[in-house]
Amino acid sequence: MTGAVRDATVAVRDVTVAVRVEGLTRRFGRRWALRGVDLDIDSGASVALLGSNGTGKTTLLRVLSTLLRPTAGRVEVLGQVLPGGAGGAHGASSTDAVRRRSTLMTPHGHAYEELTGLENLRFAARMSGPAVESSRLLKTLDDVGLEDAAHTAVRAYSTGMRKRLELARLSLRTLELVLLDEPFASLDDEGVSLVQAAIGRWRDGGATVVVASHRTRAATERADRVVRLEHGRVASDEPS
């Protein structure tokens, strides 16, 4: 851990707001995906982010995860002001500090077809930190019901199995902010329950969880707040 990251980590121990977004706009060419979003999310909260296609849910999650820079506005995540927009002067150190304590699960996940589930998990572990023993990786796969498919190439996995592998990948790290983009897409009831259980574990561990989904019922089941986006703006923000 670098000095800057260590300092940043110490500095945010007392932070009670995990995410603070002020006047966030994001443009792709001529199209505005976000048009002045204001949003505060307390540490440890679980927020359901709802809205139809093209309302800016994915863009908002990608900005919070540091993948996208804001066109304008101020974004503070886990006590770090992100680069881009207003006030984001410290690019590399703030984004790295956020990446060490947060993650984003995308709708299609992140897995290599020719590698087995176990190899994909080993790769994720090596990218995230020191080597993790195979027994722990197998236990992690076991926890998501993939113990029998640990040595099978991911290209043979179903959509649900890929989602389970993604959950296993995320559970390798201790996270303070978990951003889930359409985590219930293409899942059967058992898969939905598995994602709900994972959200519960993250919440029990004190992490802040933001779930963007079309599936209102599944997304709001464990949420204590529902934020609805329309045309790149917050249309409503109320308790679940």
Place this chain on the structure above:
Amino acid sequence: MSELFRRSSAILWKDLLTETRTRQGFTAMLSFSALVLLLFSFAFGPDAALLARLSGGLVWVAIVFTGTLSLGRAFQSEELAGGAQLLRLYPGDVRALYLGKLAGNFLLLAALETLLFPAAAILFGAEFGPHAPGLAFVALLGTLGFSVIGTFFAALTVHLRARELLLPILLFPALVPVVLGSVGATDAMLAGDPLGRASGWLRLLAAYDVIMFVVCVWIFPIVLEE
């Protein structure tokens, strides 16, 4: 530094494992380079002396063409896995992605060259054998230069629709010093002049490799920004 090495080696491990499973990349490269060499030998006719004299340049043209084909695959595999963008979500320096991919491209091309040079020696009647150590050194520097620049431009063009067209257009001008140096040094080695003309070309190659490596590593994080 150890974190950068760990993450780079993870990417290299993953890419080599994928390549050994599919062998698609290496097999395609080998077939393509053999075809290029054959086409050259047909194009220049039965003049054995001419072919032997041009063999250095012909081999390096085959290496550049074949290497350009394989460069695109390096980052396309990331797109198939969900996007190179997602690798940025792992904590740590994103340059690990560049260094890991660079090492993979270098090793794949170096493996190909161990077959390509003997094949060219047979086809063109060139006497590579007596100059093998010197030629290996030229190949090392030339392949490194190609991989350094090629990996960078492959990352730069991976999100573009016309990437297959744009990659060579951007890459080839930047490769001119590498090709000049490699062909010049190879010809000088074959002419039995390793300490004279060859050393000048090798110095050019080494200097260009170092400069481009520093520049590419420096600006690579910007390439992945969306």
